[in-house]
Amino acid sequence: MNPYKNAKEELKNGILTAAGKMKAEIVFKNGKVVDVLSHRIIEGDIAVSRGLIAGIGKYEGESEIDLRGRYVLPGLIDAHVHIESSHVTPERYAEAVVPHGTTTVIADPHEIANVLGSEGINYMIDSSKNIPLKVFFMIPSCVPATSFEHAGAVLAAEDISALMGKERVLGLGELMDYPSVVSAADPVLDKIMTASSSGKLIDGHAPMLLGNDLSAYAAAGVRTDHECSTVDEMLDRLSRGMHVLLREGSAAQNLKTLLKGITPENSRRCAFCTDDRQPNDLLELGHMDNHLRIAVEHGIDPITAVQMATINAAECYKLDRTGAVAPGYRADFAVVDNLQDFTVLETYVGGEKAAENGIALFGGEKNSTIEGIGTINVKDFSPDRFNLFLETDTARVISLESMSLFTPLSVRKVVRDANGFFMVNPEADIVKLAVVERHHGTGNIAVGLVENYGLKGGAIASSYAHDSHNIIVAGDNNDDMYAAVQELIRVNGGITMVSNGKILDTLKLPIAGIMSNLPLVEVRNKLQSMHKTAFDILNINRGIDPFMTLSFLSLPVIPELKLTDMGLFDVKEFRFVDAAVKDS
Numbered sequence: 001m002n003p004y005k006n007a008k009e010e011l012k013n014g015i016l017t018a019a020g021k022m023k024a025e026i027v028f029k030n031g032k033v034v035d036v037l038s039h040r041i042i043e044g045d046i047a048v049s050r051g052l053i054a055g056i057g058k059y060e061g062e063s064e065i066d067l068r069g070r071y072v073l074p075g076l077i078d079a080h081v082h083i084e085s086s087h088v089t090p091e092r093y094a095e096a097v098v099p100h101g102t103t104t105v106i107a108d109p110h111e112i113a114n115v116l117g118s119e120g121i122n123y124m125i126d127s128s129k130n131i132p133l134k135v136f137f138m139i140p141s142c143v144p145a146t147s148f149e150h151a152g153a154v155l156a157a158e159d160i161s162a163l164m165g166k167e168r169v170l171g172l173g174e175l176m177d178y179p180s181v182v183s184a185a186d187p188v189l190d191k192i193m194t195a196s197s198s199g200k201l202i203d204g205h206a207p208m209l210l211g212n213d214l215s216a217y218a219a220a221g222v223r224t225d226h227e228c229s230t231v232d233e234m235l236d237r238l239s240r241g242m243h244v245l246l247r248e249g250s251a252a253q254n255l256k257t258l259l260k261g262i263t264p265e266n267s268r269r270c271a272f273c274t275d276d277r278q279p280n281d282l283l284e285l286g287h288m289d290n291h292l293r294i295a296v297e298h299g300i301d302p303i304t305a306v307q308m309a310t311i312n313a314a315e316c317y318k319l320d321r322t323g324a325v326a327p328g329y330r331a332d333f334a335v336v337d338n339l340q341d342f343t344v345l346e347t348y349v350g351g352e353k354a355a356e357n358g359i360a361l362f363g364g365e366k367n368s369t370i371e372g373i374g375t376i377n378v379k380d381f382s383p384d385r386f387n388l389f390l391e392t393d394t395a396r397v398i399s400l401e402s403m404s405l406f407t408p409l410s411v412r413k414v415v416r417d418a419n420g421f422f423m424v425n426p427e428a429d430i431v432k433l434a435v436v437e438r439h440h441g442t443g444n445i446a447v448g449l450v451e452n453y454g455l456k457g458g459a460i461a462s463s464y465a466h467d468s469h470n471i472i473v474a475g476d477n478n479d480d481m482y483a484a485v486q487e488l489i490r491v492n493g494g495i496t497m498v499s500n501g502k503i504l505d506t507l508k509l510p511i512a513g514i515m516s517n518l519p520l521v522e523v524r525n526k527l528q529s530m531h532k533t534a535f536d537i538l539n540i541n542r543g544i545d546p547f548m549t550l551s552f553l554s555l556p557v558i559p560e561l562k563l564t565d566m567g568l569f570d571v572k573e574f575r576f577v578d579a580a581v582k583d584s
Helices: 005-018 090-100 110-116 118-127 157-163 178-182 186-196 211-219 231-239 255-259 279-284 288-297 302-309 311-316 478-491 520-536 546-551
Strands: 024-035 040-049 052-057 061-066 071-074 076-081 102-107 134-139 169-175 201-204 243-247 270-273 333-336 344-349 352-356 394-399 409-413 430-436 445-451 459-462 471-475 494-499 502-508 561-564 567-570 575-577
Touching: 005 040, 005 052, 024 302, 071 302, 076 243, 076 270, 076 288, 076 311, 090 102, 090 118, 090 279, 090 288, 090 344, 090 352, 090 520, 102 311, 102 344, 110 118, 118 134, 118 157, 157 186, 169 186, 178 186, 178 211, 186 201, 211 231, 231 243, 231 255, 243 255, 243 311, 255 288, 270 288, 270 302, 270 311, 279 520, 288 302, 302 311, 394 561, 409 445, 430 478, 430 561, 445 561, 445 567, 459 478, 459 546, 471 478, 471 546, 478 494, 478 502, 494 520, 502 520, 520 546
Parallel strands: 024 061, 024 071, 076 102, 102 134, 134 169, 169 201, 243 270, 394 445
Antiparallel strands: 024 040, 040 052, 071 333, 333 344, 344 352, 394 409, 430 445, 430 471, 459 471, 459 494, 494 502, 561 567, 567 575
16 A cells, blocks of 8 residues: 555645645635735635645635635634633633634743643643644743742753654743753753754743843744743844743733834744733733734834744744645634734635634534643641741831832831731731642742732632732632632632632632633633722732733742742742841
């Protein structure tokens, strides 16, 4: 039997279809194709057979669809995303983003890897099979993210190497430990070698890295960076041969600033990404279509913007037959009404309609056999573990700023009881914050203080807490804080609110304590309802997101003061500090 017979027959049919000597399976008539390869608009028919584009011109098809002069964009590509930040599975995520024209994403399963290691990564790969959204993966490089917290797993170089050969794995995820890269530390070099030795790619994450250190980072083979917050940072990376991913997420929004540095000469080295995008933003603002609108509003040529949302990412990540509407490419494209609003009317994947007028025409896929993976493993404790002893009445406090992940270290006068324990002062907006280790039952519980959260009369807790996803809880009394943690143990993870011993509401996230299998709209609706409760009943500061803000207070890589299960961490000094400021 000739192993090439079927392939040869398909090749022959493709050639004859492209030549117009055979009818195409489907022909899309009267479309205006955004040609990202030559930066122009092409008017003509799009012939599709066997999921691929045969040609653009004058064609006849077994079936024909009239596009009525509307614009056809290549399927949009998110160049870097943590799907887990949507709080839903890849199947449910696809239902949300495909209607916005997205057909491909480059996912970094960093969040679930910090909970479950290789098991979590395999879950993400398995659960993204056979869905209309094409999901490629970068294997997380920093699990745990730091040594200053207890994560659920450790991914060493040998673990990463074992995952590199998996289907749809493109390379090594964002190298957040850039100091180790620049100093050529052996452990991180071993991880780099797992990718480079097999011809795989390496993603970067190096905010504010400059000069020779940036050159060293690029010389290590790092291909991208999505952490640029200034035009100078972006240009420095482009000059060193890196691709820049312009980010517009929920927590970090850099797109408008960076667009000021885009020129016709450098645009093809830039792509769009979300990094993290919350359910409400996905449903209200959109996905890559939102990036396109913002780009054009800020003066970027529409075709250049489409290139940044499609072919640039495809070429950066070496995605074959992806990112353009051209012969031989996958028939993944979005139909839009114009090149300003970019309202996605229809999305086609492999030539088949996958979404129309904002509604997915698929759903309910369930590819993974793993139910509720990951468990909450907290060692028994009593409410008095949330007591905070202070040697003085002057304390270091994590200060919150509106719409910012930066948390200044503030020094405040506080009230102590007769035994030296912190007492909530109704006149001051300072409450307790605690991180409870939830992976290994170590019994670790660290307590600190946070201001400007606004919380009164209760507690809020979450098992979605960057990057190790231990349980983080804020409250003005021990009993409610304890009740909130116990509720998360009961439901195997999620976000909950308690007041006067009563559970006000809970979003269950039973998959690793960070994701739900509910449709995104249901998760969004639950979060919206919980937001209202947080503001109206618990008096949370309306200038912040009650849950997203809380989730970043345990991330010891963003200045200035953070709390992990191991203690209060001064990010600027890179050391643990006591909550009490002792007299000099």
